Amino acid sequence: MLGLLSAGPASGYDLLKTFEISLASVWPATQSQLYAELGRLSKEGLVRVVAEGPRGRKEYEITEEGHTELCHWLVEVPPNQTRRSDMLLRVFFLDQVGSDAARGYLERLAERAVHEHDQLRGIREFVISEGDDALRLYGDIALEWGLRLTAAQRDWAEWAAARVAALEQQKAGHTAAE
Amino acid sequence: MLGLLSAGPASGYDLLKTFEISLASVWPATQSQLYAELGRLSKEGLVRVVAEGPRGRKEYEITEEGHTELCHWLVEVPPNQTRRSDMLLRVFFLDQVGSDAARGYLERLAERAVHEHDQLRGIREFVISEGDDALRLYGDIALEWGLRLTAAQRDWAEWAAARVAALEQQKAGHTAAE
DNA sequence: TCGCGACATGTCAACACAGGAATGTACGAT
DNA sequence: ATCGTACATTCCTGTGTTGACATGTCGCGA
Incomplete structure (x- = not known):
């Protein structure tokens, strides 16, 4: 909220809209x-x-103290390390569903990553067209993170699916050899 | 809980310990x-x-229904897309603190990523020594995700810091020319 | 002028989560 | 024998989060 208001005064409703899209x-x-x-x-x-x-609209503005607090949070408050990822949690127990379904799960992760990556590329092209230099810099840096993350996820998921497939193969060969 | 119990019966206390380390x-x-x-x-x-x-210890076991539910969750329940990242949230408002502090923030992110990456490498070497094939496969796949994520984060943070530095330079030159 | 859709804020119940305190038992070492 | 440590569970308080519901206003087109 403080961050959004640092761009200028706005109502709760305005902030809500801006928040949802960005x-x-x-x-x-x-x-x-x-x-x-x-x-x-x-x-x-x-x-x-x-x-x-x-309609009862109240326009808010960030105060001096608010801005100080925002800057304090930005650079001094230690970032939160642990992120929750149900995607990764599932991977831990993937042996429960057999290698076939496991491979399927990983392949779907790869597909989803590609899809997200394409969406982000679309957003970037849209944003680039209305660039205003310094202001858009950090938005673009955040977007780049998304692009790199989704690219890495695709590579990883494909790699993992291949590893599962390899083990599957190896097992099949082993069984046939006996 | 269901996933952990699928490896065999255990008490709440056992699960808690396993949970904390894995x-x-x-x-x-x-x-x-x-x-x-x-x-x-x-x-x-x-x-x-x-x-x-x-000591009042109760040993739990997963039931048939539990295992069915676990498998159902693993492959059929759609994964949760949105993850909360205060790190990225801050990036959006980084222009509020000036390019110097912003660059510092990004550089610290890169350092942290390197540190995490090294820790994960240590864990992998420890785990590899006591491998038992199929069982460790998915743990290793998860670990690999961590390694790739931290590597990508380091690259990205360094790239972002360089971009901020470049803009800083450009501005300084622009001001000096006037 | 009537009604619909966008504007705009507020409240509520239910549940998830963090962190810690309270309580007590069994075992092993001295 | 007893003392500390690990085992083992339960409860509590405060806060974060979700999703739905309630309430009302304004502006515009049919």
Whole structure:
């Protein structure tokens, strides 16, 4: 919220819209959370209501303290290391479903990665056309992360599927030899 | 829990220990959650108490239904796409702290990635020594994901820091020329 | 002018999660 | 014999999160 407001004043509704198209992919949150958070921030003096519009619209602005707090969080608060990945959790137990289904799972992961990668490429082309230099720099860096991540995921999933296939083969040969 | 129990019967305490050394990095959870989950699973008939040991120890076993449910989850339940990343969220607002601090943040990300990568390499070497083929396959595949992810993160962070530095340079030159 | 869709905020119940405290038992070493 | 450690489970409190529901306003086109 503080980050979004640092680009200029906006209402909760505005922030919600901006949030959904830009940040929801890296930080999912619901409307209730956003409004609740605005209330909290307002009570703590990190944001301030600067105007009231038509339908009860309240326009918020980031305060000095808010900006200080934002910068503090950006560079000083230690990043959260552990991310939860159900995708990887499943891999640990993939031996339970047999190598055929396991290979299928990995192949589907590869396909999904390719699909996501293409989507991101589409977004980048769209964003590039309306570039405004310094402001778009960090958005592009984040996008690049997505591109590299999905590319790595495709490679990995294909590699893993091949390894499973190799073991499958080896086992079949072993059984036939006996 | 179901996945861990599919390797054989165990108590909540056993599962907790196994969990901490093997899965906590991809699926953080606390002791309270694990015990609570066991209770729930037991009530739903997906696990069953097979023996009571010394200190109130209850040994659980996965049931037929539990195993069916596990396999169902592994291959049929659609994976969760959105992962939360405070690291990436910060990148979006990095222009707020100036290019110097921003570059510092990215460089620290690169360092952290290298450190994690080394740790994972250490783990792999330790695991390789006590390999038992098919069983260790999927653990190794998961490990490989970690290695590729951290390598990609280092490359990306270094690339991003260089881009920020380039823009910084360009700006400085522009200002000096005026 | 009527109604629909976008605007705009707020509340609620249910559940997930983190972290820690409370409680107690068994075993092995001294 | 007893003391510390590992074993083993349960409960509690506060906070984060989800998804749905409630409420109402404005503007525009038929």
